Structure formats: structure tokens, C-alpha cells
Amino acid sequence: MDFLVGAEDDDGRSRRRSRASSGRGGKRGRRRKRRRNKGGFLAPMLAVLILVGGIGAGGYYGYTWLSDVMTPDDYTGQGTGEVTVEIEAGQTAGDVAQTLVEQDVVKSAKAFTNAIAAAGKSSSLQPGVYLLRKQMSAAAAVELLDPGKQLLDRVTLKEGLRLSDTLTTLAKATGKPLKEFQQAARNARALGLPSYARSRLEGYAFPATYDITPNMSAADILTAMVDRFNETAEKEKLVAGAKELGRTPHEIITIASIVQAESGKADDMGKIARVIYNRLEEGRKLEMDSTVFYGLNKYGIAATNADLESTSPYNTYRRTGLPPGPIGNPGDHAIQAALNPPEGDWRWFVATDPERGITEFASTEAEFFRLKAKFEKSRTGG
Helix, strand or coil, rough: HHHHHHCCCCCCEHHHHHHHHHHHHHHHHHHHHHHHHHHHHHHHHHHHHHHHHHHHHHHHHHHHHHHHHHCCCCCCCEEEEEEEEEEEECCCCCHHHHHHCCCCCCCCHHHHHHHHHCCCCCCCCCCEEEEEEEEEHHHHHHHCCCCCCCCCCCEEECCCCCCHHHHHHHHHHCCCCHHHHHHHHHHHHHCCCCCCHCCCCCCCCCEEEEEEECCCHHHHHHHHHHHHHHHHHHHCCCHHHHCCCCCHHHHHHHHHHHHHHCCCHHHHHHHHHHHHHHHHHHCCCCCCCCHHHHHHHCCCCCCCHHHHHHHCCCCCCCCCCCCCCCCCCCCCHHHHHCCCCCCCCCCCEEEEEHHEEEEECCCCCHHHHHHHHHHHHHCCCC
């Protein structure tokens, strides 16, 4: 078994010799070894503590630096002065942020995009014109970009309104000079009028409610009205419908404008359109007071004998056929009536009670005279 007991360790010393070591020398050796081990542990620990302390100090300053980097520049408060900002269709929150930075409304694009995301309004931005302030906080800017706070003029234009009255209404509503609208109305090509309009806006400035922003010019506003007409014409299949009736689209709009002017309510429009078609087909004069008044630039219910002497091309008591063009701007109901008149043999109609919008129809001349007498009686209060 000596070969086991006497086997050498890696360092060349025999196990027997190390076991035989005794006395003070052996104990001192062990004591020294412990001291060396203790010192070997403290030195790395001290280094670790110094390192951690260094990281802690650096971490604090690093955190401060990162915080400054991660927090975007932003103004504080509600800002000063006034700035008009327009959001265009299709713009993203990032696009709007850049516009706000360029106009010095917010200090940084990131501050705005963060604020609008925090408010949950990133997808609620609406095209329009808004009133903001210079150097305001991003959060305050987000609040003022609410769709309900848009700067606009809401204008409602009634069906049948003449172009001259339409332009006057628009000028008053927007504060723009009437001359600007009159000049814009003469530039048919710029407004996008259909070719069959014969370069005249009358009849094609579609009556509706329009939201008008301060940045819109007179031409922009009228173009929007023509665009609305074109949409309606397409929806109602105006061109195809006119062809089926043996008429041009311009003639249909002219008929629709007379229907609009003569009717007291939408339910009567189809019958009035049928009266017009029946008289045209028989070669009768239309004898419409509304066309006479338009030619005279007057308003009224019943034309006088003096009015009927007018030489205007719109005097349908003296001239056969349709007048040269529309006498107002018809709405969609009137256009529908002109395209789809009901069957019937009516050749006359009389507004027997204009105040209540009551119109009665006649197929014979005798019936017409009876209705006319009824109208005269209501006018005199008899």
C-alpha cells in the first residue's frame, strides 16, 4: 500500500511529508495561509465596492442625462397672441406637429405627438382652420385642435335662390367683398362647370349648407358649390336621364329651376314638371310668372299686365319654349322631378293658397279659370 501513501501531489511533495509536519512550524504555516486568504478576499471586495460606487455616481448623472434626452422640449402655459393653423386632409399627427413647430406654436414635434397620444386623440384630428397661440404647451395645443373649435362660417343657401342673391348671402356671411364673388362667378372654367352649363353659374351653384374657412377664396367657395352640383348630377344620372327625355342636361336644369320657383312644397314638384312637359310637347307657351320676374329682376307671385309686356327672353308669356337658362339654383328634389315627372294630363296649376303652400292642378281651361278665381278670392280676403 506504500504506493498509495507515498503518492506525490502535483507540486511534488509527498502526502506523508505534509502529514508528518508538526509543531509550531506547521501551525504557523496554517496561520499564515489563513491570513493570505483573508487578504485575498478583502482586496476584491474593496475593488467591487469602489466600482459599484463609481457606477452609482455615474448612474445618477447618466439618468439625469437620459431624462433630459427622453423628455422633449416643450413650452409651458397657454401661450400668447393668435396663430391661425390649417390642418389639411390626409395629414398625420406628425405632419401637424411639424406645422405647429414651424409656426412656433409648440417647441418640438415630439412634445406634440406625445401629448396627443396621451390624450388619445391622434386619430381625431380633422381638416379645418384653428385658432391657437404662440409658444403654448403641447397639451394646451391639443385641446384647441378639437374639431368643435374650428374657425369657419356655416352658410345655408336655400333651394331656388338666384345666383345674385347667393353671392350677396356669401359676401355677408364671410365678410368678403361682393365683387370678389361676382368676378369669380364669371370664370366658369376655373369653377369646374360642366360643358352643358354654357359658361353660366346660374342653376349650378348647388343649394346646401357649407362650412367656409377663413382661408377659402371666393373662387374656392363657388368651386365647392359646383363640385356639389356635379356630385348630385352624377348621382341622379342627369346626362343619361336628359337623353332619355329628349332634352339636354341644361334644359333639365332649366326646367328644375322653374319647378323649384313655382312649387310650394316638394310633393307638388313632380306635377309641376309634368305641366311643363305637357305644354312644351303641345307647343304651348309656358306662361310662368317666375320666369317673367327673373327677366325683370323682380320678385312676386303674380305678374301684372305691365310685367307681361316685357321683351325679356325669359318672358314665357310671349315666347314659346324654355327660357335661355335656369332662373335659380334648384335642389335635388326639383332635379329629380324634372327627370322623373309622373304621368298626367295637367296643363295648368295655380297656387290657390300661397301662404300655406297649396297648389292645385287643372287639365281643362274651365278648371283653370275656376282655380284662378279661387286664387284671386284668397288674395283679396273674400
